[in-house]
Amino acid sequence: MNTGSAPRPASRLSRLRRLAPVLCIPPLIGLVLTGFITWVNVGFADDFVSRWLRGFVSALPVMALGFAIMGVLGSLLQRHFGHLPDVLKKVMLALSMACTMEFLLATVVTLSNVGWNDGYASAWLAAFLKSLPVGLGIGLLMGFVIKPRIDRLMARV
Structure with a gap:
């Protein structure tokens, strides 16, 4: 019987369960946004799925x-x-992050889907403006629902 006062280390599974949301949420958000922008573009x-995946990898x-900028903002x-x-x-x-992320993602995904030609500017503008409400919704969901839950999960020992 161990009567020492040393705390029991958290199990590997427990640590993984706490990290899973942090590791899974950003790619999920990226899939949603790049999918939407690809849909707006083409x-x-x-070949939607292949363009979507190419845009996602490019993004x-x-x-x-974008996530580094979010920390600074x-x-x-x-x-x-x-x-x-x-x-x-x-x-x-949420508003500043939506503008930043949609600007960056619309730039990269539109370049991947349309290329650098005469139609790029109008395709980018359409992708940016149409994806902005989606990004704002995701930003508000992250700020008010998901991030507080992740913070509580990470605070548990």
């Missing part, structure tokens, strides 16, 4: 940049608008 053509590095919002209610700060972060 519709449900015969992965950009998504990493969050700290800037806290520093400059820390006096505002949390609800307002979450809405501001």
Whole structure:
């Protein structure tokens, strides 16, 4: 019988269960957004799935940049608008992140689907404007529902 006061290390499965949402949610968001942008660019053509996957793979590095920007924006919002209610700060972060992510993803996915030609600018604008409400919805869902749950999950020992 062990009567030592050393805490029992968390099981490997427990740690994996806590990390799973953090590791799965960003690619899931990327799949949804790149799928939507691909649909805006080319519709449900015969090669939709291959274009979607190519756009998703192209967007992965950009998504990493977007999540880094989200951290910077969050700290800037806290520093400059820390006096505002949390609800307002979450809405501001969701709006700024939606604009940033949709700008980046629309750029990369439209370039992947349409190429750099005369129709790129109009295809990009359509993809950006049509995907912005989707991105805002995802941002609000993340800020008000998913992130608080992940924070509670990660806080458990």
